Amino acid sequence: MSYTCLIVDDEPFARKLMEQYVAKVPELTLVQSCSSPLTAIEVLRQNPIDIMFLDINMPEITGLSLLKVLQKKPLVVLTTAYSEYALEGYELDVADYLLKPITLERFLKSVEKVLGRLRSAPSAAGLIPPDVPQVPNASNAYIFVKDGTRLVKIQLRDILYIEGLKDYVGIYTKDKKIVTLQTMKALETQLPENQFIRIHNSFIVAFAAIDAIDREKVQIGKAFLPVSDTYKKSFKEFIEKHQVGG
Incomplete structure (x- = not known):
């Protein structure tokens, strides 16, 4: 099973590092790596995304502000250099929180945690096979x-x-x-x-x-x-x- 992911970070070096890390995990497929939360909104509208690696401190709008405006969110892993945002992030139901500089070991640990949630709750992540109908309002739902x-x-x-x-x-x-x-x-x-x-x-x-x-x-x-x-x-x-x- 392959899971799609999106990287959102305004720092080129940070994006490149996350891209390299994602490439090391066979189960992850990178859909896009973008520098702007506004671009991320368009990517999310047009593509099914399972995991979003999201920086907090960005121009235009912050990562936390992006989470607040999204009606339907993938599992989110916050990435930031500032630990004081951790509590607010968890209040927004993020899957994990990575403190920069991010090591490969910590990244892999986070990915395994998120993949565990996706594997264990396929219907919640939109992963029910196409031949399994979900009819929420029917009497036989x-x-x-x-x-x-x-x-x-x-x-x-x-x-x-x-x-x-x-x-x-x-x-x-x-x-x-x-x-x-x-x-x-x-x-x-x-x-x-x-x-x-x-x-x-x-x-x-x-x-x-x-x-x-x-x-x-x-x-x-x-x-x-x-x-x-x-x-x-x-x-x-x-x-x-x-x-x-x-």
Whole structure:
């Protein structure tokens, strides 16, 4: 399997070094190496990119500003000489953070980390084979998730709720629990918004599976899941919109 990547850095030497590093990894295919975030936006519009190596301090707009304006992002590895940007980068859900000067050893370690995410979550990275249909709004819709060495097909109608477990998620269905290496954010993008709602940083629930709502808790079977302040308003609006007669 080959994964496409994009290098964005205004420094010619830094770009050249990253190009040399990318060339040493057989699984990586460099689509373009560009000096401008504005050029990067055009490349992302026209090409499927799996990984973007992105410098932070650039003219026109910064790497962080670029991330904030992109609606659909590849996995991002930030590259910079300034460590103070690390926290903000992780808040934007970047895959890794490389501090310049970047050694080959550190680059390879980062790439292996990112490739691990891509291999373990093919549907999140847009890597479902073409003969596997993804029909999010159909009654027979499903997703594929990695379970150990297997890809497991899960019918959306069977999902009760999803729990975030650091780098993993637990998917609770009517008859089993599947733990897969994937982020909540990546999985959430695969779920139809009219059927699933996030109620907490750690929980996404299926609307059809809710048995009761009691103050700040949602009951699904024997499970009582918290509704956090962050999602309280959106959850209330979701319920009002989808209740009978609403």
